Amino acid sequence: MKSKTIYDIADAAGVSAATVSRVINNKNRVSSETRNRVLSVIKELNYELPSSVANRGTKPSLVGIVTTDILSPHYAREIDRLSHFLPEIGYAPVFCSTGPSVASKLKHIEMLISLGCTIIFCVGSVFRDVFQETSALSAHTNVNYIISNCVIVADNVYSVINDEEYAIKLCIDHLMRKGHQHIAYVKDASSFSGQNKLRAFKNNLLLRDSAMLDEQLIVESPRGLDGGQQAAEMLLNTGRPFSAVIFGGDITAIGGMKYFQRKGYRIPEDIAVIGFNNSISSQCCTPTLTTTNANLTSTVEAMISTVKQLENGSTPSHLIKVTPELIVREST
Numbered sequence: 001m002k003s004k005t006i007y008d009i010a011d012a013a014g015v016s017a018a019t020v021s022r023v024i025n026n027k028n029r030v031s032s033e034t035r036n037r038v039l040s041v042i043k044e045l046n047y048e049l050p051s052s053v054a055n056r057g058t059k060p061s062l063v064g065i066v067t068t069d070i071l072s073p074h075y076a077r078e079i080d081r082l083s084h085f086l087p088e089i090g091y092a093p094v095f096c097s098t099g100p101s102v103a104s105k106l107k108h109i110e111m112l113i114s115l116g117c118t119i120i121f122c123v124g125s126v127f128r129d130v131f132q133e134t135s136a137l138s139a140h141t142n143v144n145y146i147i148s149n150c151v152i153v154a155d156n157v158y159s160v161i162n163d164e165e166y167a168i169k170l171c172i173d174h175l176m177r178k179g180h181q182h183i184a185y186v187k188d189a190s191s192f193s194g195q196n197k198l199r200a201f202k203n204n205l206l207l208r209d210s211a212m213l214d215e216q217l218i219v220e221s222p223r224g225l226d227g228g229q230q231a232a233e234m235l236l237n238t239g240r241p242f243s244a245v246i247f248g249g250d251i252t253a254i255g256g257m258k259y260f261q262r263k264g265y266r267i268p269e270d271i272a273v274i275g276f277n278n279s280i281s282s283q284c285c286t287p288t289l290t291t292t293n294a295n296l297t298s299t300v301e302a303m304i305s306t307v308k309q310l311e312n313g314s315t316p317s318h319l320i321k322v323t324p325e326l327i328v329r330e331s332t
Contacts, residue, residue, distance in 0.1 A: 064112030064120035070097035081300040105130040125150035125192035162294040168200040170326040180244040184217035186231040188248040228255020250275035272332040287330030
């Protein structure tokens, strides 16, 4: 039977996971009535408190969580889930929003190490460069890094990635079932993830029919609304026939849709559009956006499982792939 989590406790008690975490860790800002209700549910569901929480005299260990942009919806959702799970196993998270530069990323990582963090979560494939271009790994071999959506081969690095090859296959399968033969691709990031998705797109088309791969229908633009509009303009300017576009991110896809619509193209009748990451923006645009869902819950559970295994002295897998799904909406 699957062990209970604070999300199960929260659902049964009718409160948020953050409230359950505050009760478990004996924090203030919880009314006596709510506290008693949560404690009652914990008892009813036989929820096993982590040893570090059960022993109130034990000071929680610090773990670092770094991201380049805390305002990114995808990164923020992952950090939010981590911040709820970590107190359950006796860890107090320290957050850093580093910005994009390698020097800044390294500075924040070294600061976390100086605070005593021996586990650091790196949220997003954008941290690949700091490990390739600096001595962060060799200089601090006692620190374990758990990285989402990026593969770094090292003894002290554990990667949990979205199976983007499969995600791209889902996109192409769906478009081909709709009758699309001329499919364009927009790369909107040079990160590990961005490179991986582009490679998967090319390989998928080549495996089906080499004639389907038109290199002129692969364009690169900055991520964002403006970048999506630039990409859409570039694709139209090629003069090459296409009836569908896969974008590397949701917000870039929405920018592309806006440009196509301004030019008189109907979505999806004239051009079908697919994004990536199933952000809230994909549900707020018109038409709503078909996109891939990276299964964030499974990603975070795998990261937390890695921490538990390291804590118990066992050897976690250095690479875990999470299976995504395609969310079909109006844009296709």
